[in-house]
Amino acid sequence: MVELILLISLVLLALLAIRSEILRVAVVFFGIFSLVCSFLYLYYQAPDVAIAEAVIGSGLITLLYLTALKRYKVYNIAYTSDAFTQVTDRTIVEGTRHEHFVREIEEFCFNRELEPQLVFTPDPVDELVETGQFDLIIRQEGERITVYGNRENFVVDELEMLLILRYEDLNIKIERFGEEQEQEEIVV
């Protein structure tokens, strides 16, 4: 009877972990899955394996996943333009002509459980790259938009696909910066 309950709850927890929308909840379900698994090992008289499963499965792995989620949460975006001489609230509200473009990127981030942090700044791109704290830098020169993506960030690839599909008509260029010297340039 105990065995049956444990096995059924194992399957249920696995399904919950797969089907849950929020990643953090999925990680917690996976931790409980490991704990039930370790009970089952104990029931099958393998206490050695049960200890290892309890410590690694529900302790270390859960923590590693949570740390990973936390690290990828905040997505720093800088929006820079020649038109900005000084940034005020007014610039943020109506200064950008391609506001819908920024909205699109924010929605994109929201769908991937990232927290976009948009910064409006008149600083040149090189300085922003040097600070090393931005994942994405959008530069606007008149009609022309250049998107600089961090090479280490995997989300940039997905974003590139989206931009190419949605904004064929706009003049958008995507560049990468990061550790490697060679620059990939995709001109749309």
Added chain:
Amino acid sequence: MKIDISGTRSEIVSIMTGVLYPFIIVFAVYIILNGHNTPGGGFQGGAILATLFLARFIVLPENDLDVHWSHNLEKMLFAVILLVPGVFVFAGLQYHFAALREPYLIFMNIVIGLKVAFGLTIVVFRFGFYEGR
């Protein structure tokens, strides 16, 4: 480069982790030292010891652990793990000194436990502080 991972720091978590600290240590040492008689052993005890550093990592995400030093120590312990059985078991010393068998097991458990604890701690600290975004 120092990265603030915690954001907001929870007082409940930090106090409870402080309370749990000695229990984690005692449990890990018990499992390592009794590994040859009861369930557990070097690997399990070492993993529990590693959770101690992880708990500290949650409460206080500061990069004050010297990763290179513990990396070297881990490699040295690995060499010991390879050498000691080579001398004791494969060279046949265990037949001459039968009384040393239990101390040998305890020693090996301690060494393996330390190696695993260092290894897992390095994994998490490297992941937490060094790997790219």
